[in-house]
Amino acid sequence: MTVRTRMAPSPTGEYHIGGMRTLLYNYALAKKHNGQFILRIEDTDRERFVEGAMERLIRVIKDYGFSWDEGPEVGGPHAPYIQSERLDIYKKHALELVEKGHAYYCFCTKERLEELRESQKAQGKPTTKYDKHCLSLSKEEIQEKLNSGIPYVIRLNVPENNTVVVKDKILGEITFPTNDIDDQVLLKSDGYPTYHLAVVVDDHLMEINYVLRGMEWLPSTPKHILLYKAFGWDLPIYAHLPLLKEKGGTQKLSKRMGSVAATEFLAEGYLPEALNNFLMFLGWNPGTEKEIYSLEEFINDFSIEKVGKTDLVSFDRDKLLWYNGYYIRQLSAEELFNRLSAWSEKHNIKLYEGAVDNEYVIKVTSLVQERLKTLKEFTEVTEYFFREPKVDQTLLVKQTGSKEKSEDILNSYLNLYSSINKADWTAEFLDEKSHELLKEKEYKPKEAFMTIRVAVSGETATPPLFEVLTLLGKEKTLMRIKQHLSN
RNA sequence: GGCCCCGUCGUCUAGCGGCCUAGGACACUUGGUUUUCAUCCAAGAGAUCGCGGGUUCGAUUCCCGCCGGGGUCACCA
Numbered sequence: 001m002t003v004r005t006r007m008a009p010s011p012t013g014e015y016h017i018g019g020m021r022t023l024l025y026n027y028a029l030a031k032k033h034n035g036q037f038i039l040r041i042e043d044t045d046r047e048r049f050v051e052g053a054m055e056r057l058i059r060v061i062k063d064y065g066f067s068w069d070e071g072p073e074v075g076g077p078h079a080p081y082i083q084s085e086r087l088d089i090y091k092k093h094a095l096e097l098v099e100k101g102h103a104y105y106c107f108c109t110k111e112r113l114e115e116l117r118e119s120q121k122a123q124g125k126p127t128t129k130y131d132k133h134c135l136s137l138s139k140e141e142i143q144e145k146l147n148s149g150i151p152y153v154i155r156l157n158v159p160e161n162n163t164v165v166v167k168d169k170i171l172g173e174i175t176f177p178t179n180d181i182d183d184q185v186l187l188k189s190d191g192y193p194t195y196h197l198a199v200v201v202d203d204h205l206m207e208i209n210y211v212l213r214g215m216e217w218l219p220s221t222p223k224h225i226l227l228y229k230a231f232g233w234d235l236p237i238y239a240h241l242p243l244l245k246e247k248g249g250t251q252k253l254s255k256r257m258g259s260v261a262a263t264e265f266l267a268e269g270y271l272p273e274a275l276n277n278f279l280m281f282l283g284w285n286p287g288t289e290k291e292i293y294s295l296e297e298f299i300n301d302f303s304i305e306k307v308g309k310t311d312l313v314s315f316d317r318d319k320l321l322w323y324n325g326y327y328i329r330q331l332s333a334e335e336l337f338n339r340l341s342a343w344s345e346k347h348n349i350k351l352y353e354g355a356v357d358n359e360y361v362i363k364v365t366s367l368v369q370e371r372l373k374t375l376k377e378f379t380e381v382t383e384y385f386f387r388e389p390k391v392d393q394t395l396l397v398k399q400t401g402s403k404e405k406s407e408d409i410l411n412s413y414l415n416l417y418s419s420i421n422k423a424d425w426t427a428e429f430l431d432e433k434s435h436e437l438l439k440e441k442e443y444k445p446k447e448a449f450m451t452i453r454v455a456v457s458g459e460t461a462t463p464p465l466f467e468v469l470t471l472l473g474k475e476k477t478l479m480r481i482k483q484h485l486s487n
Numbered sequence: 488g489g490c491c492c493c494g495u496c497g498u499c500u501a502g503c504g505g506c507c508u509a510g511g512a513c514a515c516u517u518g519g520u521u522u523u524c525a526u527c528c529a530a531g532a533g534a535u536c537g538c539g540g541g542u543u544c545g546a547u548u549c550c551c552g553c554c555g556g557g558g559u560c561a562c563c564a
Contacts, residue, residue, distance in 0.1 A: 010564050045563055110562080117561095126489035127560055153562055171492065180490050180560085188562040195564045219491060219559040240492085243558075247498055250556060281512090285500060289511050308500075311493040311557050319499070319513045329526075371525045381524095434522095449522035461524035 003035030005210045007061075007068075008042045008199065011053035014261035015060050017315075018214065018244045018253065021279040025241065026212045027066055028295075028302040038206055039071030041082040042199075044192045054082075060263045065272045065295060070206070078206040083198050090193035093201050093231070094154045094186050102230035103186055106134040106155045107145050130155065130183045154187040156196075156226060164222035169239040169304045176222040184223050196220060200227040203236060211236045212304070215243050215311060239304045242283040247314040258317055265320075267347050269375030271339070274324040282313045292326070325373040333366035340365065343375045351379055352386040360385075363471050367463040385471065388480070389458030396484060399450040407485060409451045412441055414481045417474065425474050427466040434466065456480045 005026040009019055030037040039061070041054055058072060070076025080086060097103035108116075108130075117128040135157065137145075145152070162178040186197035193201070203211065218240045228235050246257050253260045259268060265275055273294065280298050281291070284307045293301070328336060337358065344351045352361065364385045371381060383389065400406045416437050420429070438448055453465050456477060462468055469477050 008564090012564075042564065048563065106562095113562090124488090129560090151562095155562095166491095168492095174491065176490075182560075185562045190562075192562085194562070199564095214558095215492070216558055217564095242493085245557085281499065283499095287501065289501085291512055309493065310500085313500095314498055316498050316513065322513055325526095368525090370527095438522095445522045447522090453523065459524085463524080465522065 001209065002207075003030050003033035003210055004038065004206070004208050005030040005035065005212060006038040006040055006203070006206065006208050008040040008202075009057055010042045010045065010048070011057055012045065012048040012050055013053060014263060015057050016253075017260055017262050017265065017279075020061075020064055020262045020275075021244070021282050022212060022214060022241060023061065023066060024276060024279050024298075025284070025302070025307070026210075028299045029210055029212065029304065030069075031299045032302055036069040037066075038076070038078075038208065039068035039081065040202060040206070041072060041084075042195065043082060043084045044195065044198055046190065046192065056263065060266070063266055063272065064262065064276060081206075083193070083202065086198075086202070087191060087193075089205070090197055090201055091187060091191065094193070094197060097156070097186070097227075097230055098154060100230065101157065102226075103154050103156050104135050105137070105142050105146070105152050106130075106183075106185075107137075107150050107152050108133060127180065132157075132183060135183075151189040153185045153189050155183040156186055156223065156230075158183050158223075158226060164225050166218070166221045166225060166238060167235075168218070168221075169237055170307050170309060171218070171240060174218070176219075178222070178226075181222055181226070184220075186227075196223050196227065200224050200231075200233075204228070204231070204233045209236045210239070210304075212239045212241060215240045239307065242308060242310050242313045244282060244315050245312040247316045247318075250312065253315055266343075269343065269377065270320065270324050271327045271375075274320070274327040277327070278320045278323045282315065283307050283310070321373050328372050328375075329370050331369070333362050333369060336369055337362045337365045340375055340378055349376070349379075352382060354386050356386065360471075367467055367471065371463070384457040384459065384462075389456075391455060391458040391484070393484075395458075395460070396451065396454045399454055400447045405447070406451050409441075409443060409448050410455060410481050410484055412437060412443075413448070413452055414478060414485065417469075417478055417481070420474070422474050425470060427464070427470045430466040430469055452481070455484050 007019070007023040007026050009015060009023075027037045029035075039058075041057075043049055043054065054072070061068075068074060070078065071081045075081075083090075094103060098105065112133075113130070116131060120128045134155070158178050158181045160179060164176050164178060164181070166174045166176065168174060184196050185194050187193055202208075221238060221240075225235060244253055245251060246254055259265050266272070276295060276298075277291075277293050280293055280302075284302065286293075286301045287306060331339065340351055343349070352364075364382050365378075368378065368381050372378060397403050397406050400409065413434070416433060417430075420433065434449075435445075437443075438445060441448075449465050450460065453462055453468075454460060456472065457468065472480075
């Protein structure tokens with residue numbers, strides 16, 4: 001059996017990072033078994049539809065490094081893959097169910113439904129349900145209402161006093177009494193299907209045999225199973241994934257704690273491979289101590305059996321940061337530079353001031369690489385390489401404790417560096433000479449080098465000093481030191 | 488509230504009856520490398536396995552109850 005999985009997002013806003021995790025698992029499962037991964041757009045809610053959301057959705061999925069075997073843009077044997085283009089299919093199937101007696105027309109107004117719910121609540125019923133009022137309508141009555149154009153929906157006729165067993169690959173067998181299941185609307189009055197009808201019909205037609213989705217869908221799975229049975233179709237294999245929560249709390253991912261949209265993480269300078277690696281472990285783990293995973297390795301090692309049952313998984317932003325730093329460090333300076341360039345262009349963020357050649361930027365990149373946790377940090381960490389730094393005089397003096405001492409050090413090193421030929425201006429040579437002077441003048445390494453560091457960069461934390469001076473060049477180094485001398 | 492799911496270091500988890508005086512990673516602390524920061528290396532601290540009953544020679548692992556957390560109860564997905 002060919003494994004076919006899908007991700008079916010709704011174009012109602014920005015794609016959530018949790019959705020990307022679900023997509024990743026679906027993708028990996030299909031690829032592991034040389035099956036197909038399908039992308040389907042579930043745009044059946046016209047009220048929540050957001051213009052351009054579908055395009056952005058497709059964009060971000062690609063940006064994370066995924067592709068689909070069937071779906072929008074690429075097509076496939078079961079096209080179209082956009083639900084709003086499949087309306088006749090859903091209607092036909094809804095009618096088929098009516099024909100078979102598994103569904104029925106309902107002409108109840110929203111007002112009546114509202115009143116019904118109110119009265120059920122007033123009666124202290126634990127849960128509100130549709131009362132099957134329209135199920136008792138005769139064929140003639142239905143036809144009459146249909147003819148006079150009264151709006152209708154089609155509801156699933158849930159059998160009473162029965163049970164539905166959900167066989168979940170992760171959770172095991174879960175039994176739901178049918179009496180707890182509402183007669184779900186399948187076809188809305190605007191002719192669009194509800195999610196429940198659309199998923200089942202499409203998943204069947206598109207031959208999806210593994211459904212991996214978030215835990216929030218578990219309670220509606222019995223409805224879907226009822227539908228499969230009503231149609232006489234084979235069930236897919238279900239697996240409900242743990243939900244994501246903010247670390248430390250019990251609440252869902254929150255904007256207040258940071259990004260939640262998949263695209264925001266990219267804009268903040270996270271690498272797709274780091275993001276994906278992080279996402280892999282949100283509910284799954286290989287059972288070994290391996291934790292660095294490429295997408296290929298994940299595809300190889302992934303299995304539903306290894307997905308945990310924990311209902312809430314913490315989205316640990318610190319760990320994400322660690323992964324990102326790790327992946328940044330793995331890149332060569334050139335690769336990192338290319339990533340940086342592409343990223344700044346895409347997100348319209350200026351990496352540095354002024355016009356310099358790439359050669360220089362690559363050298364800067366290599367110096368700060370192991371200090372970077374996100375691409376975004378590049379700019380603030382490298383400012384002094386691209387423009388004259390603003391040096392806080394208090395900070396400068398603080399390195400020695402007295403203005404005289406600071407000036408003495410700066411003077412000594414100014415003289416030393418002035419005497420060094422441009423040809424000898426290398427980190428090794430500067431290091432050697434600087435230490436010689438240190439001995440001669442009996443400066444403490446820390447106060448001497450920190451003074452120069454601050455004078456030249458305005459920062460107390462930089463890459464190794466002589467590397468910085470080398471990159472800056474003789475002229476700039478002398479100029480920056482000179483600025484702090486009174487005469 | 489009804490129904491359903493879940494419950495191991497701060498966090499993500501390993502564990503599928505004895506290998507556990509509970510392992511790894513992130514975060515944290517300390518030490519080493521070092522002129523700073525970061526990296527890297529080493530060490531350390533951190534979990535009476537939610538609680539209470541069983542079952543068993545033996546329970547983190549199996550069963551029940553309780554408590555706690557979560558999900559869901561729409562013509563939204």
